[in-house]
Amino acid sequence: MVRFMVSLLVFLPGVVCKVTIVKCNIRDPLPILHKYYQSGDLSIGGIISQVHRFSNSIPFDKYPSYELVDDHVNFSPGWTYLASMELLSTQGGVIPNYNCGFQSHPVAAIGGPDICLHMSTILSIYKIPQLTYGSAPVVNKEDQAVFFQPMFPNGDHQHSGILQVLLHFRWTWIGVLSVNDDNGERFVHDVLPTFSHHGICFDFIERFPTVSFYIDFSNMMDESLKIYKVVMASTATVMVLYGEIETMMILKTFLQFSEVEDIPRKTKIWMMTAQMDFTSSSIDRYWNIGFLHGALSFAVHTKEVLGFWEFLQTRNPSSGEQDGFIKFFWEQAFICLFPKSEIHPQSEKTCTGEEKLEALPASVFEMSMTAHSYSIYNAAYVVAHALQSMQLHKSKQGWKEATAAGGRQNLQNQELWQINHFLRRVSFNNSAGEKIFFDENGELVAGFDIINWVMFPNQSFLRVKVGGIDPWAPPDNVFSIHEDSITWPSIFNQAQPLSLCNDNCYEGFSKKKKEREPFCCYDCLACPEGKISSQKDMDDCSQCLEDHYPNHRQDTCIPKGITFLSYEEPLGIVLASFALLFSFITALVIGIFIKHQETPIVKANNRDLTYALLVFLLLSFLCVFLFIGRPDTLMCLLRQPAFGIIFSVAVSCVLAKTVIVVLAFMATKPGSRKRKWVGKRTASSIVLSCSVTQTMICIVWLATSSPFPDVDMHSMTDEIILECNEGSVTMFYCVLGFMGFLAIVSFSVAFLARKLPDSFNEAKFIIFSMLVFCSVWLTFVPTYLSTKGKYMVAVEIFSILASSAGLLGCIFPPKCYIIVVKPELNNRQHLMKGKY
Missing domain, CATH: 2.10.50 (Tumor Necrosis Factor Receptor, subunit A; domain 2)
Structure with a gap:
C-alpha cells in the first residue's frame, strides 16, 4: 500500500507548491488512475514506489491484459516512462511534448531509487531536477547525473556503521545477501574486503533474485528456495542484508518456505541497510513476519514531525477528493468495499469511511513517519527553499518587485531549470527542528539511526531507535549503541546473540588457525x-x-612474593636454634677445658691447638647468622669469606694435631733429627700457612669479583628471591676446594696414625670427624646445585652445622667425659698406661 499518507502543501513567501503523485495501473493504461493532485502555483511531481506483485512471463499469443490482472505491479521502465510523461502533460490527458492550458512543467520530481533512472530518461530532457529518497543510483550519463539530488547521506557512513555494530557485538562470522545490481556489486567488491581487514569472516555471500516486471515466477521461487537453504544451513547467526526497497518483499517471500518445505527455520539476526524498508501489503496480514523480531536495521536519521499523527487521524476517504490512492488503500487495508468499487470483491463488508487508521497493525499501515517518508517530506521543502533562494537571487540582480499575484506569475515564467543551481545550496530547519543542508559534494549532511524491530503477535511491530551513526560528532561519539534498549529474539533469552565460526577461546587459551578454513x-x-x-x-x-x-x-x-631465609619462618628459626645450641655446647666445652687446663688430658695433643680448634668451631657455628636474614651488602661480602677462612683454620688445626702426633712417635728414637719438629712452632706454621692461603684466595675473590646483593626473578615461578650473588662461582668453589684438600690431607695423615700405641693418640677420632666432614661437603655440591632460592642457603647452613658438629662431636666428647664424669682417670699414670 502507499508508504505515506501525507498531503504536502509547501508555503513560502510568494510561493505555493503542489505535489502530484502518480501510480501506474495496467488494466487501463491511459490515463493513469492512481494519482494525487493538489493545486498550487507550482507543481512538484512524484513517482513513488509502492507494493510489488509478480506475474509469469507474458505469452505473445494472447492480449497481455488477459494474464496481467493484478492491480499492483512493479514499476517497469514502460510504466515509469508513462508516469513521467503524464507529469509533463496537462492534467487528465497525455499529449507528449505539449502543454495545454496554464499548467507548467513540474519544477522538480521526487522518485524512488528503483525508478529514478527510468524517470530521468524523460525528465532530464526538460532539465527537471530529480530528488531521490533512497541511495544514489549509478548514473552512466553525465547529462542526467547533473539533475540528480539524493536525499540520502554518503553510503560510506552506513558501511562504517555496519562494521561498527559487528565489531561491537563481536559478530565475526556472518552471512551476506546483497541485491543483484551495480550497488550490490560495489558493496561486495569494495566494502566487504574492509570488513575482512577488521576480522570479519563470511560463511557465504549470495545475491537476492533479480526483481523485474517480466519474470518467470516459478524460476524466481526456485532461486529463492536455494537461497533459503543456504541461509538456514549457515552456522552464522547474523545475516547482513544489502538491498533496496523491493528487497524486503523478496525476504518476506522466501522466508515463507519454512511453511511449505521440510526445512526448519533457524533464528537469525537480520541486519538491514537503510535502502530497505518494510513494504506494507494486504497479504502481510496473513504471512508470518515474526522473523523480523530482534532484527537491526539502519535508517536515515529522522525526527518526529509535529502534527503528523493528528494529521493521519483526520484522514478518511472523504477528506480528499483529489487523492486517487485513499479509497483503493482503504478497501485493502480494512478488507471492505465501497459502492462501485474498482477492485474485485474480496469481502462482504462495506467500507463506512469511519474506520481508524490507528487500529491497523503496523504490517498494514504505520502511524509514524518512516525514514523514506521523512526523506520525501524534506525533499519537497528542499525544492521550495531552492525556489525561494532563486527568487531572492533574481531580486538582488535588479528584478522588479511585484505584487503577490504578479510575483507568482513572474516565478512561473522564469526558466525554472535554473533551480538546479540552488538545490545544493539550501539550508533550513524543518518543522521537526532538524537542519537540512548539503555538503560541497552535494550529499545530504545527515547520519543514520540504528533501529531494533520488535514484533507483536497481531502482526504489528515497533521500530525502536537503539543507536546511531553521526559522522560529524566528536570521534568518541560517532558511533553509539544502547544494548539495554535492544530486544533480541526470545531464543536467546535476552542475552546477546553470538555469531562465531566456533566457540570463543576463553582466558588461558590462545587461537590456532584451522587449516583450509577462514x-x-x-x-x-x-x-x-x-x-x-x-x-x-x-x-x-x-x-x-x-x-x-x-x-x-x-x-x-600475580605479583611475585619476595622471599629470603628469614628469622620469622620455621626453617630460619630451626637453623638459628641449632646454631645457638651448638655454639652453647662449644662454649661449654671451652669452659670445661679452661677450667681443667692443667690436667693431663687437656695438655695432651697440644693444648693451644685444642683451644684454637674450639674457638674456630664456635665461630663457625656463629657465622651461620651471616646467612639468615635479608641480604645486604655487608652480609654478602662477609659470609662466604668468613665461612671459608674459619673452616680452613679449624681443619688446619685438626691437621696440625694429627701431624704433631705422627712426628712425636717418629721422634722417639734416640738421636732422631725429627725431634726438633715436634713442638708449637710446627703446629703454628701449619695453621698459619693454611689460613694465609685461604685468606689470599678470599682476598683475590673480593678484589676481582666480590659477592653482592641480587634479585633472582626466574628461578622460582611465584617468588622473587633476594640472595647474595657470589660474583665469581669459580672463586667460591676454589674456597670449597681448598677446604676439601685440607680435609683429605687430615684424613690421610690420621689414617696413617690410627694404630700408634698411645693414649694421647686422637687419630681415630680425627678419622671419623674427617669422614663426616668430607661426606657432608661432597653431598653439599649436588644438593646445592639442585635447589633454588632460600633452600640453597639452608643447604649451606646445614652443611656448616653438620660438618662443624661432626668435628666437635667426634673429637671432644671422650675427653669431656673423662674430665667431668671420670676425673680419677685424668692423671698421668692412667694416661701412660693407656687405660681410657
Whole structure:
C-alpha cells in the first residue's frame, strides 16, 4: 500500500507548491488512475514506489491484459516512462511534448531509487531536477547525473556503521545477501574486503533474485528456495542484508518456505541497510513476519514531525477528493468495499469511511513517519527553499518587485531549470527542528539511526531507535549503541546473540588457525607454562612481567612474593636454634677445658691447638647468622669469606694435631733429627700457612669479583628471591676446594696414625670427624646445585652445622667425659698406661 499518507502543501513567501503523485495501473493504461493532485502555483511531481506483485512471463499469443490482472505491479521502465510523461502533460490527458492550458512543467520530481533512472530518461530532457529518497543510483550519463539530488547521506557512513555494530557485538562470522545490481556489486567488491581487514569472516555471500516486471515466477521461487537453504544451513547467526526497497518483499517471500518445505527455520539476526524498508501489503496480514523480531536495521536519521499523527487521524476517504490512492488503500487495508468499487470483491463488508487508521497493525499501515517518508517530506521543502533562494537571487540582480499575484506569475515564467543551481545550496530547519543542508559534494549532511524491530503477535511491530551513526560528532561519539534498549529474539533469552565460526577461546587459551578454513575459524590451545591470555580469543599468549607470574588458570598475572631465609619462618628459626645450641655446647666445652687446663688430658695433643680448634668451631657455628636474614651488602661480602677462612683454620688445626702426633712417635728414637719438629712452632706454621692461603684466595675473590646483593626473578615461578650473588662461582668453589684438600690431607695423615700405641693418640677420632666432614661437603655440591632460592642457603647452613658438629662431636666428647664424669682417670699414670 502507499508508504505515506501525507498531503504536502509547501508555503513560502510568494510561493505555493503542489505535489502530484502518480501510480501506474495496467488494466487501463491511459490515463493513469492512481494519482494525487493538489493545486498550487507550482507543481512538484512524484513517482513513488509502492507494493510489488509478480506475474509469469507474458505469452505473445494472447492480449497481455488477459494474464496481467493484478492491480499492483512493479514499476517497469514502460510504466515509469508513462508516469513521467503524464507529469509533463496537462492534467487528465497525455499529449507528449505539449502543454495545454496554464499548467507548467513540474519544477522538480521526487522518485524512488528503483525508478529514478527510468524517470530521468524523460525528465532530464526538460532539465527537471530529480530528488531521490533512497541511495544514489549509478548514473552512466553525465547529462542526467547533473539533475540528480539524493536525499540520502554518503553510503560510506552506513558501511562504517555496519562494521561498527559487528565489531561491537563481536559478530565475526556472518552471512551476506546483497541485491543483484551495480550497488550490490560495489558493496561486495569494495566494502566487504574492509570488513575482512577488521576480522570479519563470511560463511557465504549470495545475491537476492533479480526483481523485474517480466519474470518467470516459478524460476524466481526456485532461486529463492536455494537461497533459503543456504541461509538456514549457515552456522552464522547474523545475516547482513544489502538491498533496496523491493528487497524486503523478496525476504518476506522466501522466508515463507519454512511453511511449505521440510526445512526448519533457524533464528537469525537480520541486519538491514537503510535502502530497505518494510513494504506494507494486504497479504502481510496473513504471512508470518515474526522473523523480523530482534532484527537491526539502519535508517536515515529522522525526527518526529509535529502534527503528523493528528494529521493521519483526520484522514478518511472523504477528506480528499483529489487523492486517487485513499479509497483503493482503504478497501485493502480494512478488507471492505465501497459502492462501485474498482477492485474485485474480496469481502462482504462495506467500507463506512469511519474506520481508524490507528487500529491497523503496523504490517498494514504505520502511524509514524518512516525514514523514506521523512526523506520525501524534506525533499519537497528542499525544492521550495531552492525556489525561494532563486527568487531572492533574481531580486538582488535588479528584478522588479511585484505584487503577490504578479510575483507568482513572474516565478512561473522564469526558466525554472535554473533551480538546479540552488538545490545544493539550501539550508533550513524543518518543522521537526532538524537542519537540512548539503555538503560541497552535494550529499545530504545527515547520519543514520540504528533501529531494533520488535514484533507483536497481531502482526504489528515497533521500530525502536537503539543507536546511531553521526559522522560529524566528536570521534568518541560517532558511533553509539544502547544494548539495554535492544530486544533480541526470545531464543536467546535476552542475552546477546553470538555469531562465531566456533566457540570463543576463553582466558588461558590462545587461537590456532584451522587449516583450509577462514581465519575466523580456529582451535583453542592452552597457554604454555609461564604465559597467560587475559582476554577471549587472543591470537597468542603473553609473558608476564618479571616480577609477576601466571595464576593456575593462566588468565592473569600475580605479583611475585619476595622471599629470603628469614628469622620469622620455621626453617630460619630451626637453623638459628641449632646454631645457638651448638655454639652453647662449644662454649661449654671451652669452659670445661679452661677450667681443667692443667690436667693431663687437656695438655695432651697440644693444648693451644685444642683451644684454637674450639674457638674456630664456635665461630663457625656463629657465622651461620651471616646467612639468615635479608641480604645486604655487608652480609654478602662477609659470609662466604668468613665461612671459608674459619673452616680452613679449624681443619688446619685438626691437621696440625694429627701431624704433631705422627712426628712425636717418629721422634722417639734416640738421636732422631725429627725431634726438633715436634713442638708449637710446627703446629703454628701449619695453621698459619693454611689460613694465609685461604685468606689470599678470599682476598683475590673480593678484589676481582666480590659477592653482592641480587634479585633472582626466574628461578622460582611465584617468588622473587633476594640472595647474595657470589660474583665469581669459580672463586667460591676454589674456597670449597681448598677446604676439601685440607680435609683429605687430615684424613690421610690420621689414617696413617690410627694404630700408634698411645693414649694421647686422637687419630681415630680425627678419622671419623674427617669422614663426616668430607661426606657432608661432597653431598653439599649436588644438593646445592639442585635447589633454588632460600633452600640453597639452608643447604649451606646445614652443611656448616653438620660438618662443624661432626668435628666437635667426634673429637671432644671422650675427653669431656673423662674430665667431668671420670676425673680419677685424668692423671698421668692412667694416661701412660693407656687405660681410657
